[in-house]
Amino acid sequence: MLSIAIFLPVIAAAALLGFPKDRPQLARWTAVAVSLVPLGIIIAAWTMFKGGPGFELVESAPWITSIGVTYQVGVDGLSLPLLAMTALLFTLSMVFPADLRGKARQYYAAFLFLETASLGLFFALDLILFFVFFDLSLVGMYFLIAIWGHGDAQRSALKFFLYTLVGSLALLLGILGIYLNTSPRTFDMIEIIRTQPLPAAGLASTLIFWAIAIGFAIKAPLVPFHTWLPPAHVDAPAPASTILAGVLLKMGTYGFIRVLLQMMPGTFDRFALPLGIIAVVSIVYGALVAMAQTNLKRLIAYTSVNHMGYVILGVSVGAAFVGSDAARSLALTGATVEMVAHGLITGSMFLLSGSILARGHTYEMGEFGGLASRAPALTGAMMLAAFASLGLPGLAGFVAEFQIFAGTLGVFPWLAAIGLLGIVVTAALFLRMLQQVFLGPLPERWTGWTDLGWSEMVALTPALVLVVVIGVAPAWLVNVVNAFSRAVVGG
Amino acid sequence: MVRFLGDVLPELTLALGAIAIIFVALFTPRRFQAWIGAFAVAILAAAGFFAGQDLAGPSRLTFFDTLAIDGVGRWATLVLIVVTIFTVALSVEWFRSDARHGEYYAILLFGTLGAVLLAGASSLMEFIVAMLLSSVTGFTLAAFHRRSRNSSEAGMKYFLLGALANGTALYGVGFLFGLGGTTTLTGLRTGLVGADPLALIVGFGLVMIGVAFKLGAVPVHPWVPDVAEGAPAPVAPFLMIVGKVGAFVFLARLVMVIPDTALGWRPLTAILAAATMTLGNLAALWQTDVRRLLGWSAVSQAGYGLLAIVALGRSDLAIPSLLMFLVAYALATLAVFGVVVQLRGLTDRESYRGLAGPHPWLAAALAIGFLSFVGIPPLGGFAAKLLLMGAVIDAGYTWLAVVTVINSVISLFYYLRIIAPAYVDKHLAAQPVLDWRSGATVVVTAAGVILVGVIAQPLIGAWQLVHLLPG
Numbered sequence: 001m002l003s004i005a006i007f008l009p010v011i012a013a014a015a016l017l018g019f020p021k022d023r024p025q026l027a028r029w030t031a032v033a034v035s036l037v038p039l040g041i042i043i044a045a046w047t048m049f050k051g052g053p054g055f056e057l058v059e060s061a062p063w064i065t066s067i068g069v070t071y072q073v074g075v076d077g078l079s080l081p082l083l084a085m086t087a088l089l090f091t092l093s094m095v096f097p098a099d100l101r102g103k104a105r106q107y108y109a110a111f112l113f114l115e116t117a118s119l120g121l122f123f124a125l126d127l128i129l130f131f132v133f134f135d136l137s138l139v140g141m142y143f144l145i146a147i148w149g150h151g152d153a154q155r156s157a158l159k160f161f162l163y164t165l166v167g168s169l170a171l172l173l174g175i176l177g178i179y180l181n182t183s184p185r186t187f188d189m190i191e192i193i194r195t196q197p198l199p200a201a202g203l204a205s206t207l208i209f210w211a212i213a214i215g216f217a218i219k220a221p222l223v224p225f226h227t228w229l230p231p232a233h234v235d236a237p238a239p240a241s242t243i244l245a246g247v248l249l250k251m252g253t254y255g256f257i258r259v260l261l262q263m264m265p266g267t268f269d270r271f272a273l274p275l276g277i278i279a280v281v282s283i284v285y286g287a288l289v290a291m292a293q294t295n296l297k298r299l300i301a302y303t304s305v306n307h308m309g310y311v312i313l314g315v316s317v318g319a320a321f322v323g324s325d326a327a328r329s330l331a332l333t334g335a336t337v338e339m340v341a342h343g344l345i346t347g348s349m350f351l352l353s354g355s356i357l358a359r360g361h362t363y364e365m366g367e368f369g370g371l372a373s374r375a376p377a378l379t380g381a382m383m384l385a386a387f388a389s390l391g392l393p394g395l396a397g398f399v400a401e402f403q404i405f406a407g408t409l410g411v412f413p414w415l416a417a418i419g420l421l422g423i424v425v426t427a428a429l430f431l432r433m434l435q436q437v438f439l440g441p442l443p444e445r446w447t448g449w450t451d452l453g454w455s456e457m458v459a460l461t462p463a464l465v466l467v468v469v470i471g472v473a474p475a476w477l478v479n480v481v482n483a484f485s486r487a488v489v490g491g
Numbered sequence: 492m493v494r495f496l497g498d499v500l501p502e503l504t505l506a507l508g509a510i511a512i513i514f515v516a517l518f519t520p521r522r523f524q525a526w527i528g529a530f531a532v533a534i535l536a537a538a539g540f541f542a543g544q545d546l547a548g549p550s551r552l553t554f555f556d557t558l559a560i561d562g563v564g565r566w567a568t569l570v571l572i573v574v575t576i577f578t579v580a581l582s583v584e585w586f587r588s589d590a591r592h593g594e595y596y597a598i599l600l601f602g603t604l605g606a607v608l609l610a611g612a613s614s615l616m617e618f619i620v621a622m623l624l625s626s627v628t629g630f631t632l633a634a635f636h637r638r639s640r641n642s643s644e645a646g647m648k649y650f651l652l653g654a655l656a657n658g659t660a661l662y663g664v665g666f667l668f669g670l671g672g673t674t675t676l677t678g679l680r681t682g683l684v685g686a687d688p689l690a691l692i693v694g695f696g697l698v699m700i701g702v703a704f705k706l707g708a709v710p711v712h713p714w715v716p717d718v719a720e721g722a723p724a725p726v727a728p729f730l731m732i733v734g735k736v737g738a739f740v741f742l743a744r745l746v747m748v749i750p751d752t753a754l755g756w757r758p759l760t761a762i763l764a765a766a767t768m769t770l771g772n773l774a775a776l777w778q779t780d781v782r783r784l785l786g787w788s789a790v791s792q793a794g795y796g797l798l799a800i801v802a803l804g805r806s807d808l809a810i811p812s813l814l815m816f817l818v819a820y821a822l823a824t825l826a827v828f829g830v831v832v833q834l835r836g837l838t839d840r841e842s843y844r845g846l847a848g849p850h851p852w853l854a855a856a857l858a859i860g861f862l863s864f865v866g867i868p869p870l871g872g873f874a875a876k877l878l879l880m881g882a883v884i885d886a887g888y889t890w891l892a893v894v895t896v897i898n899s900v901i902s903l904f905y906y907l908r909i910i911a912p913a914y915v916d917k918h919l920a921a922q923p924v925l926d927w928r929s930g931a932t933v934v935v936t937a938a939g940v941i942l943v944g945v946i947a948q949p950l951i952g953a954w955q956l957v958h959l960l961p962g
């Protein structure tokens with residue numbers, strides 16, 4: 001069943017290429033309909049999920065058995081929320097209108113291809129399978145940016161591909177390192193997590209840890225490996241930005257938990273503090289640089305650097321062998337919830353920035369003002385997303401950040417103190433952005449500004465409703481994640 | 492002597508077949524000569540059938556220990572035969588109006604025979620004979636369009652460098668013969684024990700020059716871009732591939748009999764690998780001629796393949812990684828050069844802009860071939876790189892894996908300089924294409940690149956069991 005969720009989109013992508021050329025709406029709604037299937041399957045998997053410490057609904061088939069590669073997929077409390085978020089975001093991004101450049105079939109085929117890669121990655125329980133999907137996501141996103149992007153799209157796409165390929169190859173070296181230390185040799189993630197083949201100390205473990213950590217840090221991205229992100233976001237089409245921020249960045253943070261924390265916890269403990277410090281630098285630096293932006297999309301892009309910093313901070317706290325287990329598992333749960341929350345919140349914000357670009361043909365915030373009077377729905381949606389992003393209680397971001405910081409206080413109190421600065425700066429920059437774009441006098445040229453269309457509404461509503469639901473009643477999500485966090489760190 | 496003939500049925504078939512083609516071509520009117528292509532394919536299929544039979548049989552040395560009949564050699568033979576069949580498919584239409592259309596196939600088959608013998612050589616003299624047969628046919632093929640300035644120039648450069656490299660290798664053979672007292676590899680295995688390490692490495696280094704020439708590796712690589720650019724388009728992939736297949740297998744046999752000392756063949760090969768891939772990639776970066784770019788990329792690929800040699804004897808992944816590399820490299824090279832042939836030799840980078848519009852299949856094949864060269868999963872090149880890097884890390888050469896990673900990233904840059912405009916830019920005019928045979932070659936080999944990556948198990952499973960004599 002899970003395999004259908006993974007491969008149906010790519011099969012549909014191939015079929016889509018054979019569609020008639022002049023029916024863009026047909027391609028669009030076919031793609032949306034197809035993407036509802038994985039979403040349904042994942043919701044079904046959620047209802048079947050028992051919440052145990054291990055992997056459930058595992059499907060496995062021999063693949064390259066002679067070197068220990070198996071086709072193996074399954075879910076647990078970490079992957080399930082991410083999968084649900086991923087499947088939802090793909091549907092919403094395809095509902096959202098886009099500038100298709102007369103290549104509708106190819107555009108939606110690329111999206112569906114990318115959906116297979118993204119879902120496959122979070123489902124994968126074999127390191128090679130994981131890596132295959134990791135790399136395929138690069139290829140899919142590269143073409144989405146290069147062909148349907150704007151500005152200097154080719155250059156940004158190339159930069160994105162090159163940077164993250166460096167990361168993925170470092171990751172591959174690390175994966176090979178883990179593989180060569182298993183006996184009998186295997187890439188089976190369940191088996192590696194169970195047997196813990198790598199010792200906590202030693203040069204080999206250290207090298208493998210950092211190879212993988214750099215791979216995921218580039219993808220996440222963590223300062224100083226974030227430089228590919230702003231141009232890629234600014235030049236990507238809005239729905240692709242949503243996927244890039246909402247889903248692709250999570251591959252990095254998910255990897256930190258799944259591979260580094262679960263497969264080599266002893267080694268992670270040794271480097272938990274340094275990584276926590278890098279995370280805090282990302283938080284503060286990301287927020288400050290976002291503050292300095294005049295380009296709306298760059299601003300949102302830099303807040304992603306800041307938010308991924310929160311996630312890695314939570315993971316590092318979860319990995320440190322100091323402090324109480326309760327605090328550590330709280331931080332790890334918070335990190336996972338933050339991944340979901342950020343996907344929904346920032347995903348929506350990128351869609352909204354796409355709406356603004358489609359109407360105003362620029363991202364420069366100085367060009368706007370007073371849009372609230374012309375577009376109440378657009379304004380309301382952006383305000384909700386911005387408040388959620390800056391961590392207002394009652395919204396999804398707060399639930400996540402509260403848990404991360406509460407956990408961090410119990411383990412590295414001074415890191416939490418510095419990290420909180422990030423929240424203050426984020427609050428300031430979002431308020432300023434709202435004020436610049438939506439409040440104040442309306443410039444003459446925007447008097448004809450239109451509010452959100454129906455398909456934009458349809459795309460945004462589910463994500464924003466979920467942001468509120470998670471903020472108000474987070475138990476259904478937090479409990480699932482908690483089962484996982486407790487199993488990993490105890491407590 | 493006669494009792495050995497059963498051991499070399501594939502070689503015999505190729506040799507007799509090539510001779511038969513010369514006679515047929517002499518007496519056939521030119522307008523029927525395209526059929527000689529079909530005849531050549533039949534000969535190749537027969538040779539392939541005999542080689543396939545050997546896969547099940549026992550590994551053995553034959554002709555007084557000068558030829559090895561083993562799994563690795565026979566797999567290489569099969570790869571060579573398949574490559575030649577595809578080369579024929581690319582050639583029929585291309586050479587249709589050539590006055591020497593029929594003889595062309597005879598030379599092609601002799602070239603294949605040279606590479607097959609190289610892959611089976613288990614004696615230094617046999618190595619020299621195979622090298623010369625493979626080289627001489629190669630020079631001829633590169634310069635086959637004798638009225639084309641590029642073609643003649645490619646043949647000339649190829650020849651001059653080849654003469655130098657072959658001479659050097661002969662010198663090295665003399666050295667090793669002097670040290671070990673014999674030219675058979677089985678004899679050298681015992682004969683070289685206790686030899687002066689410095690003399691040993693000099694002798695090995697000199698032979699290595701000859702091998703590196705066939706591989707297209709540093710320092711005797713400069714012929715590769717020239718041949719890729721100047722040789723007749725269907726011949727170029729053949730020359731990039733067959734030398735590598737033959738020489739890699741011979742090199743694997745050779746290093747296994749050279750004592751593994753501190754200053755031995757392993758570090759030397761590792762340095763050569765690093766230098767080859769780095770130079771090839773850096774030189775390819777700013778090429779504006781697609782065929783030259785492919786030539787430099789072939790140089791860098793030779794460097795990746797050398798990883799398998801470095802790991803030989805220290806990792807069980809070495810032999811599967813070598814064969815996987817050769818298969819993936821051969822298929823991807825045929826696919827991308829097949830695109831060039833199908834576009835009637837189109838080579839300017841600018842002419843590939845917007846290719847995906849009028850020719851979606853060709854653009855897809857180009858992208859698949861290139862991404863396989865980079866090592867993007869799940870293509871064949873990824874499986875190859877996975878095994879190669881696993882093998883060298885296993886062998887204690889992690890730094891070489893890191894160098895490979897850096898090189899893969901560099902290579903992505905120049906491949907994308909072709910792929911990106913092909914997909915992103917507005918297309919100019921549809922380019923005229925050659926014929927269905929080369930079109931089919933492109934599609935089949937590109938599909939093969941995907942297939943060997945996705946369903947690698949039967950191949951890797953088979954290669955883990957094969958023997959390498961004397962090893």
